[in-house]
Amino acid sequence: MRLRHGRGAVALAFAVVAGTGTAGTLGSTPTAQAAPLASPTSPTSLTSPTADAENPSVWPRPHSLRRTGTPATVTDEIALRTGPTADPYAVQALRTLLRQAGARRITTTGDPVPPGTLVVHAGTQTPDRDLPSGGYELTVDGDTVTLTGTGPDGLFHAVQTLRRLMRPDGTIAGAVVRDWPGTAVRGTTEGFYGEPWTREQRLAQLDFMGRTKQNRYLYAPGADLYRQARWREPYPAGQRAEFRELAERARRNHVTLGWAVAPGQAMCLSSDADVKALTRKIEAMWALGFRAFQLQFQDVSYSEWHCEADAERFGSGPKAAAQAHARVANAVARYLAHRHPDAAALTLMPTEYYQDGATEYRRELAGALDAGVQVAWTGVGVVPRTITGRELATAREVFRHPLVTVDNYPVNDYAQDRVFLGPYTGREPAVAAGSAALLANAMAQAEASRIPLFTAADFAWNPRSYRPQESWRAALADLAAGDERRAEALTALAGNGASSVLGGEESAYLRPLMEAFWREQTGTDGTAAGREQEATDGTAAGQKRPTTDDTANRQKRATTDDTAAEQTRNPAQDRLRAAFTVMRETPARLSGTPLALEVTPWTQQLARYGDAGLVALDMLEALRTGDPTAAWTAYRTLGELRERLGAARVTVGEGVLDPFLARAQRAYESWAGLDAEPDADRGGGGDGRTVRFPHTRTLATVTVLAAPGTQGTVEARVPGAGWRRVGALDASGATELTARLRADAVRVTGPAPGRVRHLVPWYADSPAAALELPGTADAEIGGTRLLTARLSALRPADVRDRLTVEAPKGIEVRVPGDALTLPRGASVEVPVEVTVPEGTPVRSYDIRLAFGEVSRTLTLRTFPRTAGPDLARTGTARSSADETPDFPASAANDGDPRTRWSSPVEDGAWWQVELARPVRLGRVVLHWQDAHPSAYRIQVSADGRRWRTAAVVRGGRGGREELRMDERDVAYVRVQGEKRATAYGYSLWSVEAYAVAD
Numbered sequence: 001m002r003l004r005h006g007r008g009a010v011a012l013a014f015a016v017v018a019g020t021g022t023a024g025t026l027g028s029t030p031t032a033q034a035a036p037l038a039s040p041t042s043p044t045s046l047t048s049p050t051a052d053a054e055n056p057s058v059w060p061r062p063h064s065l066r067r068t069g070t071p072a073t074v075t076d077e078i079a080l081r082t083g084p085t086a087d088p089y090a091v092q093a094l095r096t097l098l099r100q101a102g103a104r105r106i107t108t109t110g111d112p113v114p115p116g117t118l119v120v121h122a123g124t125q126t127p128d129r130d131l132p133s134g135g136y137e138l139t140v141d142g143d144t145v146t147l148t149g150t151g152p153d154g155l156f157h158a159v160q161t162l163r164r165l166m167r168p169d170g171t172i173a174g175a176v177v178r179d180w181p182g183t184a185v186r187g188t189t190e191g192f193y194g195e196p197w198t199r200e201q202r203l204a205q206l207d208f209m210g211r212t213k214q215n216r217y218l219y220a221p222g223a224d225l226y227r228q229a230r231w232r233e234p235y236p237a238g239q240r241a242e243f244r245e246l247a248e249r250a251r252r253n254h255v256t257l258g259w260a261v262a263p264g265q266a267m268c269l270s271s272d273a274d275v276k277a278l279t280r281k282i283e284a285m286w287a288l289g290f291r292a293f294q295l296q297f298q299d300v301s302y303s304e305w306h307c308e309a310d311a312e313r314f315g316s317g318p319k320a321a322a323q324a325h326a327r328v329a330n331a332v333a334r335y336l337a338h339r340h341p342d343a344a345a346l347t348l349m350p351t352e353y354y355q356d357g358a359t360e361y362r363r364e365l366a367g368a369l370d371a372g373v374q375v376a377w378t379g380v381g382v383v384p385r386t387i388t389g390r391e392l393a394t395a396r397e398v399f400r401h402p403l404v405t406v407d408n409y410p411v412n413d414y415a416q417d418r419v420f421l422g423p424y425t426g427r428e429p430a431v432a433a434g435s436a437a438l439l440a441n442a443m444a445q446a447e448a449s450r451i452p453l454f455t456a457a458d459f460a461w462n463p464r465s466y467r468p469q470e471s472w473r474a475a476l477a478d479l480a481a482g483d484e485r486r487a488e489a490l491t492a493l494a495g496n497g498a499s500s501v502l503g504g505e506e507s508a509y510l511r512p513l514m515e516a517f518w519r520e521q522t523g524t525d526g527t528a529a530g531r532e533q534e535a536t537d538g539t540a541a542g543q544k545r546p547t548t549d550d551t552a553n554r555q556k557r558a559t560t561d562d563t564a565a566e567q568t569r570n571p572a573q574d575r576l577r578a579a580f581t582v583m584r585e586t587p588a589r590l591s592g593t594p595l596a597l598e599v600t601p602w603t604q605q606l607a608r609y610g611d612a613g614l615v616a617l618d619m620l621e622a623l624r625t626g627d628p629t630a631a632w633t634a635y636r637t638l639g640e641l642r643e644r645l646g647a648a649r650v651t652v653g654e655g656v657l658d659p660f661l662a663r664a665q666r667a668y669e670s671w672a673g674l675d676a677e678p679d680a681d682r683g684g685g686g687d688g689r690t691v692r693f694p695h696t697r698t699l700a701t702v703t704v705l706a707a708p709g710t711q712g713t714v715e716a717r718v719p720g721a722g723w724r725r726v727g728a729l730d731a732s733g734a735t736e737l738t739a740r741l742r743a744d745a746v747r748v749t750g751p752a753p754g755r756v757r758h759l760v761p762w763y764a765d766s767p768a769a770a771l772e773l774p775g776t777a778d779a780e781i782g783g784t785r786l787l788t789a790r791l792s793a794l795r796p797a798d799v800r801d802r803l804t805v806e807a808p809k810g811i812e813v814r815v816p817g818d819a820l821t822l823p824r825g826a827s828v829e830v831p832v833e834v835t836v837p838e839g840t841p842v843r844s845y846d847i848r849l850a851f852g853e854v855s856r857t858l859t860l861r862t863f864p865r866t867a868g869p870d871l872a873r874t875g876t877a878r879s880s881a882d883e884t885p886d887f888p889a890s891a892a893n894d895g896d897p898r899t900r901w902s903s904p905v906e907d908g909a910w911w912q913v914e915l916a917r918p919v920r921l922g923r924v925v926l927h928w929q930d931a932h933p934s935a936y937r938i939q940v941s942a943d944g945r946r947w948r949t950a951a952v953v954r955g956g957r958g959g960r961e962e963l964r965m966d967e968r969d970v971a972y973v974r975v976q977g978e979k980r981a982t983a984y985g986y987s988l989w990s991v992e993a994y995a996v997a998d
């Protein structure tokens, strides 16, 4: 299916889902477990969740699987007892499986068998209310295995489950399984634009579908003209032979082959001759083995016909198009019903396949289409992030025909830089249960598609018990086929390609490793800053010394971590290094597999990221151990690698991998002083590099970074005395020279321009560190507020000093009491705990923090404590106007975090709530959607007419914003917009209001 661009339907929104396991956990795949089903066939005996670890892995997850105590052993000779109606393909699959498991002789006579022989019973029953078609029962107990299927597919499914119970040692896990498909028709569409799959890929896909209990393959490649513009023509002989082969393989795997035809661009829809030509083509496809058909009209214009007669007969516009499409569909459906009563129901892909609700076209189509025809849709949106049962129900009401859900995941023809390898998510179970068929549209990369398709098959089979992450890990393990190194590489590949329109957190397995690494590297808890502090407590001079557990623990933790960091290497670094190494080795680890060829650009990009990640770690380690040469070399390599990564046309680990490298680079730049490097003087001197200072400074150190092997002399100009030699460049390229003198310029002489990349003077007459504090902060009277001060070292050495506090009487401020050491180049966060005792007056207080020569002032505003319920919930909301009725004012105080109010595009739009009774208002909490104001005010009123301003916000950043106030006699609270931050209006998920505590 073509995914249209620029319709606003494809909204790329990435959300966070539950984290995934690390590569190391892949070997032990989670196991099947039954879950209660709201259906009359719900099993009574459920697997205990605690038995999970022991359970055999069966995928798709069975509805009911119970372990029994007695495993079976595959013996040399096996007695196979098949019922008279047993499906021959299923029996053949069973025989193959038993032989693979080690059986040498399979007897089928009724003769007595020697003791100890494994007896396998295989039969088929008629489906009934308890076990629908496709269902099966399987018992493995001691020397007997019994497989009983219902309908034509049940026994085959039982064999697939038996395969999953087989162990490498030739035994079969003892189990009682009772299972059935949760979606009658489930499978895959080959419908992408681009190079279609090869014969081999399709055959392998059909085998995969058999193993994963999928039963529909819809052939609809975007590049196949014989099903589009050239639909009248027969396929060439080679392709016909290929289709016959596909059909045979499909039969063996209990998969129905479907063929999609899109004749709209080359058909006179009113012409009986053309309809006849179409049924003739369908007849030809039937002869090749296709048993299901789809008519596609999705890329059709309502104002353009392909013959005069159509315009005369149907007119123009959506209704006319619907009439025409229904006529052709009805004719084909009647033809099939007459000639091939056992054909699957005809599907129509209408022009409006992704819209929401009723339209002229849809209404007309619903009325004109024969009852048996099924209608395809993709959910609301071409690639919807979610599909809900309600949306499906609405679409079914609109179309008034059974729906085939053709889900545009993981198809990637609209985003060819990506492979979508995350699990199938965001579809409610009711979508599977309520669809006549659920088909997932595959990617051009057939083998790689199996990761998401495995999970989609799992969902379709047992939607209520579907767990995306477990299913995903099983999919990876399945593809790795027991090869541990390959499994790790697949986890890296899929883990860095897991995000999509559906959501999915990118690089979920790496993020925690990176966070832990940076935490240990820079001590965002203030740990690095506390490196040398002793375990004593301290508070600002003149203050009481309250000891809260939190502060004590924080400081203790800081000390402990630092000791570890001093003595051993950052342990998080080892884990990250291992992960980067797997990435680097991914192409090699996957080589020789069909998948490797499909995803070469992505594995290569992943390998480059692995390389770059390792270089970044080496560089940071060199900074830690103080090796400027190694760090400079690594920094340059990292820059080159990042450039190559940026030039690649494929995307992996977006938002995670490159930011890690960028952060590592910044760490070096801060360490080497490049982030504050003054501009070189272009006109000064014919060679090297010169930096002039605006005024005379006391120089401390000069850092020069040059191409390795560059020779030259570093000089400083002393006013009145001229240029003085400071020292010579180091052959390594990284030079750092101490230069204690007053100077107004530095330069490097000797080398050709361009060889000196950086010339950084460090001064002794400026603060050794920078201190950043929030300018203002609000605090509750009687409460404690934790703030953060950021300290950055500004010297080419560790900076050691004490953070001191001057606070007004009555305000208690606690900071780490002992001297802090800032490692060179580091920027660390230090906790600042502010306590406002009961009885403190409401007003602003200035708090001054100092570190060495630098000091900053924080204005603390105190407010009374609030308590009680959110008063907005029981209030009545109004607004200046709503964008649409879907986003009413009431959505911002309905307690539902998924609904929102949205305003028209007006700076002055407002939202307000009338409270149930007047209160003394202390706090308002706003949850903005992306559309938020940059400036707004909170106004309050006693009567809804005369308003006063309670809080003003400038530079609003959206998200959650909390505002404090102390306003008496408030019956109305208004959020008054002043300036929009985006091109949209304002949108609020919710507004909360709290009263001052009594």
Ligand SMILES: [Ca+2]
Residues within 6 Å of the ligand: 891, 892, 893, 894, 895, 896, 897, 898, 899, 900, 901, 988, 989, 990
């Ligand atoms: Ca809401």
